[in-house]
Amino acid sequence: MNAKRTGTIARLPKEAREEISRLLYNGATYREIIGAMAAKGIRLQKNVLTTWMRGGHQDWLAVEERLTNIERLREFALKVVQSNEGTVMQQAGMKMAAAQIYELLMNYDAQVLKERLKEGDAADYAKLVNLMARLSDGGLKQEKYRDEVEERKARIQAQREDAQRGGLTKEHLTSIEKDLNLL
Numbered sequence: 711m712n713a714k715r716t717g718t719i720a721r722l723p724k725e726a727r728e729e730i731s732r733l734l735y736n737g738a739t740y741r742e743i744i745g746a747m748a749a750k751g752i753r754l755q756k757n758v759l760t761t762w763m764r765g766g767h768q769d770w771l772a773v774e775e776r777l778t779n780i781e782r783l784r785e786f787a788l789k790v791v792q793s794n795e796g797t798v799m800q801q802a803g804m805k806m807a808a809a810q811i812y813e814l815l816m817n818y819d820a821q822v823l824k825e826r827l828k829e830g831d832a833a834d835y836a837k838l839v840n841l842m843a844r845l846s847d848g849g850l851k852q853e854k855y856r857d858e859v860e861e862r863k864a865r866i867q868a869q870r871e872d873a874q875r876g877g878l879t880k881e882h883l884t885s886i887e888k889d890l891n892l893l
Contacts, residue, residue: 715769718754719762726752731770734763783809804852808845811838862889 719727733743740759747754783806866889
């Protein structure tokens, strides 16, 4: 949606526009929609619905899809945090941000980008690409940290098993203490 819509349906209250779009989405016929709106004191004609179907309704569908995607991302992040698969809240947040930025990049109009590059104005696109690179770098650092923690845990476990077989030595205790302080 580039400009504010000004047609008959666009000037109706939001609730009426929402209802019309929901009815269209659910497959109601124009006659059914005209009847439903007439019951609420709103007179519509078929050509007005046709215009809305091609414009305002398409905008509504895009917004609904975006809201659905955001909800899916939120649910995904919640599942990641709840499953506790070694993933912490920051990782879930990074995954959500990366998915949203990826969506922006996928919807970026290549023709607009070409025109802006010719004009020397691609700052927004450059910011998105830079942000993706920083998120990727943060993800790699987080992965490295998680691997280091797992390695230290494995070393501590091995030392505990050695200690159970032959008792704790001063070296084992010093090594375990060092690893625990680094976690």
